Amino acid sequence: xxxxxxxxxxxxxxxxxxxxxxxxxxxxxxxxxxxxxxxxxxxxxxxxxxxxxxxxxxxxxxxxxxxxxxxxxxxxxxxxxxxxxxxxxxxxxxxxxxxxxxxxxxxxxxxxxxxxxxxxxxxxxxxxxxxxxxxxxxxxxxxxxxxxxxxxxxxxxxxxxxxxxxxxxxxxxxxxxxxxxxxxxxxxxxxxxxxxxxxxxxxxxxxxxxxxxxxxxxxxxxxxxxxxxxxxxxxxxxxxxxxxxxxxxxxxxxxxxxxxxxxxxxxxxxxxxxxxxxxxxxxxxxxxxxxxxxxxxxxxxxxxxxxxxxxxxxxxxxxxxxxxxxxxxxxxxxxxx
Amino acid sequence: xxxxxxxxxxxxxxxxxxxxxxxxxxxxxxxxxxxxxxxxxxxxxxxxxxxxxxxxxxxxxxxxxxxxxxxxxxxxxxxxxxxxxxxxxxxxxxxxxxxxxxxxxxxxxxxxxxxxxxxxxxxxxxxxxxxxxxxxxxxxxxxxxxxxxxxxxxxxxxxxxxxxxxxxxxxxxxxxxxxxxxxxxxxxxxxxxxxxxxxxxxxxxxxxxxxxxxxxxxxxxxxxxxxxxxxxxxxxxxxxxxxxxxxxxxxxxxxxxxxxxxxxxxxxxxxxxxxxxxxxxxxxxxxxxxxxxxxxxxxxxxxxxxxxxxxxxxxxxxxxxxxxxxxxxxxxxxxxx
Numbered sequence: 001x002x003x004x005x006x007x008x009x010x011x012x013x014x015x016x017x018x019x020x021x022x023x024x025x026x027x028x029x030x031x032x033x034x035x036x037x038x039x040x041x042x043x044x045x046x047x048x049x050x051x052x053x054x055x056x057x058x059x060x061x062x063x064x065x066x067x068x069x070x071x072x073x074x075x076x077x078x079x080x081x082x083x084x085x086x087x088x089x090x091x092x093x094x095x096x097x098x099x100x101x102x103x104x105x106x107x108x109x110x111x112x113x114x115x116x117x118x119x120x121x122x123x124x125x126x127x128x129x130x131x132x133x134x135x136x137x138x139x140x141x142x143x144x145x146x147x148x149x150x151x152x153x154x155x156x157x158x159x160x161x162x163x164x165x166x167x168x169x170x171x172x173x174x175x176x177x178x179x180x181x182x183x184x185x186x187x188x189x190x191x192x193x194x195x196x197x198x199x200x201x202x203x204x205x206x207x208x209x210x211x212x213x214x215x216x217x218x219x220x221x222x223x224x225x226x227x228x229x230x231x232x233x234x235x236x237x238x239x240x241x242x243x244x245x246x247x248x249x250x251x252x253x254x255x256x257x258x259x260x261x262x263x264x265x266x267x268x269x270x271x272x273x274x275x276x277x278x279x280x281x282x283x284x285x286x287x288x289x290x291x292x293x294x295x296x297x298x299x300x301x302x303x304x305x306x307x308x309x310x311x312x313x314x315x316x317x318x319x320x321x322x323x324x325x326x327x328x329x330x331x332x333x334x335x336x337x
Numbered sequence: 338x339x340x341x342x343x344x345x346x347x348x349x350x351x352x353x354x355x356x357x358x359x360x361x362x363x364x365x366x367x368x369x370x371x372x373x374x375x376x377x378x379x380x381x382x383x384x385x386x387x388x389x390x391x392x393x394x395x396x397x398x399x400x401x402x403x404x405x406x407x408x409x410x411x412x413x414x415x416x417x418x419x420x421x422x423x424x425x426x427x428x429x430x431x432x433x434x435x436x437x438x439x440x441x442x443x444x445x446x447x448x449x450x451x452x453x454x455x456x457x458x459x460x461x462x463x464x465x466x467x468x469x470x471x472x473x474x475x476x477x478x479x480x481x482x483x484x485x486x487x488x489x490x491x492x493x494x495x496x497x498x499x500x501x502x503x504x505x506x507x508x509x510x511x512x513x514x515x516x517x518x519x520x521x522x523x524x525x526x527x528x529x530x531x532x533x534x535x536x537x538x539x540x541x542x543x544x545x546x547x548x549x550x551x552x553x554x555x556x557x558x559x560x561x562x563x564x565x566x567x568x569x570x571x572x573x574x575x576x577x578x579x580x581x582x583x584x585x586x587x588x589x590x591x592x593x594x595x596x597x598x599x600x601x602x603x604x605x606x607x608x609x610x611x612x613x614x615x616x617x618x619x620x621x622x623x624x625x626x627x628x629x630x631x632x633x634x635x636x637x638x639x640x641x642x643x644x645x646x647x648x649x650x651x652x653x654x655x656x657x658x659x660x661x662x663x664x665x666x667x668x669x670x671x672x673x674x
Contacts, residue, residue: 062605230596244604259567259596267581267612268399275604 004031008101011066017254021315032105039088040105041078043098047125048330053251062277071099077121122305126329131159136288137281139164142243143219147172150213155223157184159329164221165194176212180324209235225250233262242273304328341368345438348403354591358652369442376425377442378415380435384462385667390588399614408436414458459642463666468496473625474618476501479580480556484509487550492560494521496666501558502531513549517661542568562587570599579610641665
């Protein structure tokens with residue numbers, strides 16, 4: 001390994017609006033030697049997530065921004081190629097925060113061993129990874145769905161949204177998904193078992209919501225913000241819970257974020273809007289992963305990955321998230337297993 | 338009584354922006370005879386509240402709008418002058434939803450007897466009435482303040498806000514009030530015991546909040562909405578609770594309500610924004626009134642009323658709420674006790 005080249009992508013500039021190719025720096029370095037306690041991993045798959053856009057901005061958030069000149073932060077799956085940590089052996093499959101690069105030497109304490117027999121590797125970046133954990137804890141701990149509730153989720157064909165709707169069904173709720181385009185809408189109803197889908201690109205979301213949610217929305221899991229958030233707020237049921245998970249429609253704004261004009265619906269309906277960050281639930285990931293793996297095994301929880309290949313296309317691949325072009329969890333394949 | 342004139346003010350038109358005099362109709366009718374089960378009350382004081390503006394609008398809200406041609410809805414205090422209900426006798430003091438008029442015949446079940454020895458009558462429209470109940474349940478049940486928390490309240494010299502800050506102090510919190518003008522700011526600190534006041538008309542609210550809340554805002558009780566809500570959202574502490582009680586800055590908008598651009602602070606800080614409507618707590622008013630009366634007796638809870646006199650000036654008096662001209666709970670005196 002030593003002597004091999006490690007290709008990396010670093011953040012070169014803080015983007016204004018959508019990240020441009022010039023916001024990135026393509027570099028190469030030597031594959032590092034793992035130090036005492038470290039594990040050298042060959043990266044196989046990297047997770048591309050809407051949250052990455054926020055990490056590129058300066059300023060206070062739930063996590064420190066990526067520094068200019070730093071390898072872009074990214075979670076991934078890889079194979080151990082050298083280990084100076086007693087918990088890991090060559091050939092182990094691991095997940096960790098490798099960054100957009102081909103090799104990473106990290107402290108073993110920062111890695112999690114995964115069992116490739118449980119599911120295909122990309123699934124560990126989807127239902128069994130951060131998106132799955134976000135859906136699980138966001139819906140169950142913040143959304144507090146009760147059997148019979150109507151649960152609406154936006155970005156419903158995305159990694160988080162697709163899982164939210166399926167968990168809602170598992171918990172005895174009605175699941176209504178908002179997604180862009182007929183193919184995604186068909187997918188969440190026909191393949192994932194949502195009760196209905198609303199195509200925000202083709203339908204009047206307000207009218208469709210009223211039709212599909214005659215008794216109002218008990219839980220709204222928001223991944224998108226903007227006009228869709230506002231529209232759903234106007235349809236809340238009494239004591240509704242709005243889970244603020246993300247706002248992908250607003251991340252590339254060059255103007256201020258659009259606040260929800262209909263927020264006084266919270267007052268009228270004695271409803272609640274609450275934010276969540278998945279990392280807070282880290283101590284409970286093992287239980288969630290057991291539940292999710294069981295549901296996958298029972299055929300109740302399906303996942304779909306949109307796998308694009310090659311480290312060098314990272315800048316363009318990332319943009320698929322913001323155009324809505326990806327279909328399923330967006331994963332960047334770096335190397336063959 | 339019978340044969341006497343009952344002056345009334347009815348809603349003549351749905352206002353656009355601030356209510357104009359032509360939105361009201363001044364009428365007179367005969368004082369009604371109480372029917373079986375009814376009580377005829379001579380109205381002494383009426384409560385003027387920001388929420389009245391919402392009741393004048395068409396459309397779904399937490400309460401039906403006042404109909405065009407109906408006597409304007411208002412709560413008040415009065416004296417029983419005739420009773421066909423076994424629970425009430427001539428001379429009793431009662432509170433109820435009398436409307437903007439001099440006499441009202443209501444079913445006894447809609448009235449509450451009050452004891453004028455406990456406090457001056459206008460106090461029953463303030464700390465011992467709806468504003469007090471709103472402050473009590475909004476802060477304690479929705480805001481969930483813990484001793485040591487920093488509690489910020491807007492409209493802090495108003496009927497609800499002044500009580501919120503004082504209850505926060507009683508519960509061992511730091512209380513920071515946002516109010517308009519030096520006199521109101523002095524009042525809430527010097528007379529009511531708030532820890533600090535921010536004069537939004539004279540200060541940079543953001544800078545002052547940062548100075549007074551170095552560890553962030555744990556509870557924000559919002560009566561005003563608009564820019565102040567946005568500014569406080571940016572200063573939330575982890576797991577903060579934002580109580581949405583009102584949005585007086587937005588009630589007379591002729592453009593859409595300004596949504597809070599900084600709502601993603603809820604995500605970053607794992608915080609919650611929740612609406613409340615005081616009527617939901619009706620079954621627990623007696624306990625709250627006992628607590629509040631005790632605190633008044635112990636000198637821990639003070640109230641101030643801004644009393645204006647004469648049914649005919651109702652239209653102009655109401656506008657004082659929106660200009661911020663009133664100082665303390667705005668009460669319209671209709672007649673001498």
